[in-house]
Amino acid sequence: MQTPVSSAVHLSEWQKNYFAITSDTCTPGQKADGYRAQILRIQYAWANSEISQVCATNLFKKYAEKYSAIIDSDNTETGLNNYAENILTLARCQQNDSDKWQSSLTTSNVFELKSVQELMQAGKKFQSSLMAPADAFVVVDKEVSASVTPGLSKLNVCSSAVDTDLWASSSKCISQGPDILESLSSLKCLQSSVPSVTKTTDILPASSASLNELPNTGFCASPLSGNNKAASGGSVKPPSHFEIRQNLSFSNHSSLPAGSGNPGKRKTFYSSSDESSNTTSSSLASSKPSTSTEAKNFVGSGNGSEESNGFKTAKEQLWVDQQKKYHNQPQRTPVSSYGGIKKSLGAGRSRGPFGKFVPPVPRQDGNENGGPQYKPYGAGPTESSFPVDERLKNIEPKMIELIMHEIMDHGPPVNWDDIAGVDFAKATIKEIVVWPMLRPDIFTGLRGPPKGILLFGPPGTGKTLIGKCIACQSGATFFSISASSLTSKWVGEGEKMVRALFTVARCQQPAVIFIDEIDSLLSQRGDGEHESSRRIKTEFLVQLDGATTSSEDRILVVGATNRPQEIDEAARRRLVKRLYIPLPEASARKQIVTRLMSKEHCCLREEEVELIVKKSDGFSGADMTQLCREASLGPIRSLQSLDIATITPEQVRPISFLDFDNAFKTVRPSVSSKDLELYENWNQTFGCGR
Numbered sequence: 001m002q003t004p005v006s007s008a009v010h011l012s013e014w015q016k017n018y019f020a021i022t023s024d025t026c027t028p029g030q031k032a033d034g035y036r037a038q039i040l041r042i043q044y045a046w047a048n049s050e051i052s053q054v055c056a057t058n059l060f061k062k063y064a065e066k067y068s069a070i071i072d073s074d075n076t077e078t079g080l081n082n083y084a085e086n087i088l089t090l091a092r093c094q095q096n097d098s099d100k101w102q103s104s105l106t107t108s109n110v111f112e113l114k115s116v117q118e119l120m121q122a123g124k125k126f127q128s129s130l131m132a133p134a135d136a137f138v139v140v141d142k143e144v145s146a147s148v149t150p151g152l153s154k155l156n157v158c159s160s161a162v163d164t165d166l167w168a169s170s171s172k173c174i175s176q177g178p179d180i181l182e183s184l185s186s187l188k189c190l191q192s193s194v195p196s197v198t199k200t201t202d203i204l205p206a207s208s209a210s211l212n213e214l215p216n217t218g219f220c221a222s223p224l225s226g227n228n229k230a231a232s233g234g235s236v237k238p239p240s241h242f243e244i245r246q247n248l249s250f251s252n253h254s255s256l257p258a259g260s261g262n263p264g265k266r267k268t269f270y271s272s273s274d275e276s277s278n279t280t281s282s283s284l285a286s287s288k289p290s291t292s293t294e295a296k297n298f299v300g301s302g303n304g305s306e307e308s309n310g311f312k313t314a315k316e317q318l319w320v321d322q323q324k325k326y327h328n329q330p331q332r333t334p335v336s337s338y339g340g341i342k343k344s345l346g347a348g349r350s351r352g353p354f355g356k357f358v359p360p361v362p363r364q365d366g367n368e369n370g371g372p373q374y375k376p377y378g379a380g381p382t383e384s385s386f387p388v389d390e391r392l393k394n395i396e397p398k399m400i401e402l403i404m405h406e407i408m409d410h411g412p413p414v415n416w417d418d419i420a421g422v423d424f425a426k427a428t429i430k431e432i433v434v435w436p437m438l439r440p441d442i443f444t445g446l447r448g449p450p451k452g453i454l455l456f457g458p459p460g461t462g463k464t465l466i467g468k469c470i471a472c473q474s475g476a477t478f479f480s481i482s483a484s485s486l487t488s489k490w491v492g493e494g495e496k497m498v499r500a501l502f503t504v505a506r507c508q509q510p511a512v513i514f515i516d517e518i519d520s521l522l523s524q525r526g527d528g529e530h531e532s533s534r535r536i537k538t539e540f541l542v543q544l545d546g547a548t549t550s551s552e553d554r555i556l557v558v559g560a561t562n563r564p565q566e567i568d569e570a571a572r573r574r575l576v577k578r579l580y581i582p583l584p585e586a587s588a589r590k591q592i593v594t595r596l597m598s599k600e601h602c603c604l605r606e607e608e609v610e611l612i613v614k615k616s617d618g619f620s621g622a623d624m625t626q627l628c629r630e631a632s633l634g635p636i637r638s639l640q641s642l643d644i645a646t647i648t649p650e651q652v653r654p655i656s657f658l659d660f661d662n663a664f665k666t667v668r669p670s671v672s673s674k675d676l677e678l679y680e681n682w683n684q685t686f687g688c689g690r
């Protein structure tokens with residue numbers, strides 16, 4: 001229940017926000033945030049019965065349009081150029097946040113929004129410009145398509161046969177909106193000879209399909225406009241491949257849309273014939289047209305079978321990881337297997353010392369705790385076999401997707417020996433973090449591990465390496481994210497991302513969440529602090545506190561920063577161990593050079609190495625690596641240009657001291673002595689070093 005005070009606060013916030021977004025001084029990003037905040041407030045007010053449904057609907061529509069116009073505008077001065085999530089995703093987010101709230105947007109009326117129509121036009125143009133001449137092999141079951149979508153019965157294109165009707169008819173599906181799209185989902189089979197097909201297994205709520213992506217899909221390819229025809233010499237070509245974003249669906253479920261926030265990153269998908277026929281039959285058996293079958297109705301041929309077999313949705317991957325992690329590994333896998341198992345750092349960890357730990361995924365035959373068997377969140381017809389942790393059900397699938405594919409680290413293993421120098425930090429970390437993570441049964445009570453540590457120091461000194469190493473050595477899953485991307489990449493969604501990240505980490509624990517540039521997330525509060533940044537920071541601190549107070553959670557947050565002085569008090573207090581990662585000393589620099597050169601054809605004598613070490617005083621680890629790279633190019637540069645085509649690798653001369661000498665001319669230390677002083681001072685005041 002709202003108190004008068006909180007209502008008043010709300011009102012003044014509202015007014016303040018309104019003033020901010022209507023003033024001329026705001027950037028498009030700030031305006032978008034402002035509108036978004038207004039939308040949140042409308043939702044909040046409606047959920048608390050402060051405003052009527054009619055009022056909420058009208059207000060929401062108004063602000064949603066404004067928000068959409070900014071984020072999807074092509075104008076770089078007034079819009080974010082489709083930088084953030086689109087309006088419909090926003091609508092769905094609101095639905096997630098409140099049971100009471102219902103978006104006024106529906107699949108039918110959303111097409112009437114001016115901004116959406118403009119967006120679709122822009123998308124059509126973009127799609128047309130992307131179309132490249134290529135073979136396309138599209139087979140549509142005429143029987144099915146005719147029965148469901150008469151307008152699409154012509155969708156039968158083989159090889160390079162160009163049929164403008166195809167594009168004309170398929171483009172109708174955009175302009176005709178969801179009905180056609182739903183019908184399209186019933187198409188039995190589409191085959192593309194071009195191997196790039198983006199998977200679309202998932203389905204979104206009516207209000208949230210990414211409209212800005214619609215015109216950009218090969219599935220609903222738009223017709224070539226007159227202009228484009230002219231540009232392409234008058235000939236009309238089908239697109240070279242079919243790309244279906246996962247958001248391209250209109251249904252009431254949602255799961256795992258891929259890359260919706262990042263159009264550049266799409267997953268390639270090739271379904272096998274078997275899979276296709278299975279899914280096809282299941283989709284045919286279903287009386288309801290199900291959009292979740294779209295991707296499986298696409299049968300990619302040609303190369304890429306490797307990807308075909310390897311592709312999993314994030315949810316499937318999560319399930320597989322969890323299975324591996326908690327059920328299928330009777331023995332602790334040697335640490336060296338860390339990077340051997342794709343997509344899952346820490347997979348293969350035994351439960352030996354973690355006897356008390358309750359796995360996030362229940363057993364298939366029921367559950368470990370005697371509770372009911374979990375249902376997969378957002379389970380569609382094709383997904384019922386993937387029970388996923390209950391905790392994930394309130395997390396947006398697209399965020400899980402992002403976390404699994406972009407934030408969860410899948411890189412090679414890192415050992416302590418890979419990190420030169422920083423002996424004190426390494427010893428401390430082993431003692432306070434790695435051992436407790438390995439033996440939580442011993443490290444209890446006062447010996448319990450800290451939940452947050454801070455690695456600070458100049459850039460390129462191995463902070464990220466250390467973060468990875470912690471995860472690797474403790475058998476934990478490693479999540480790595482840059483704090484600045486939280487504040488910039490997911491405009492208005494940062495705090496949700498933080499929440500999602502911790503939730504997924506909880507399901508994958510033990511987990512290490514590495515946050516690079518943590519200063520940009522936890523900087524001192526100031527008047528100029530943006531509201532969205534403040535929300536992200538608050539959410540982060542809440543999550544960190546949650547991890548700290550819960551004895552069950554075995555999550556370690558490792559923050560890294562080059563600007564420790566900018567971290568505010570509250571955050572500093574929570575990152576209890578603050579370790580200085582300085583520039584490498586002479587011995588560490590030598591180690592880096594020796595290690596890197598040992599993998600190359602090199603003829604450096606011991607005294608030459610010493611000389612290099614001496615000359616590289618003030619270099620960071622990254623600078624040393626760059627120096628070695630540069631030197632390694634020396635032998636290639638000394639080749640005559642003709643030789644490069646014919647020379648064998650053995651004929652390339654070894655790297656010599658002269659190459660290093662030359663490399664020193666172009667590679668300089670990246671850290672100034674003034675900066676170093678700053679770190680030293682901060683270390684004296686707040687660091688936990690000796």
Ligand SMILES: Nc1ncnc2c1ncn2[C@@H]1O[C@H](COP(=O)(O)OP(=O)(O)OP(=O)(O)O)[C@@H](O)[C@H]1O
Binds near residue numbers: 562
């Ligand atoms: N101590 C080190 N030992 C070996 N290699 C190092 C070391 N420090 C840095 N490097 C090299 O530099 C690269 C960059 O290091 P890393 O990303 O860990 O630095 P960082 O401190 O996290 O940098 P930033 O603060 O810029 O994020 C590493 O991949 C590695 O090749």
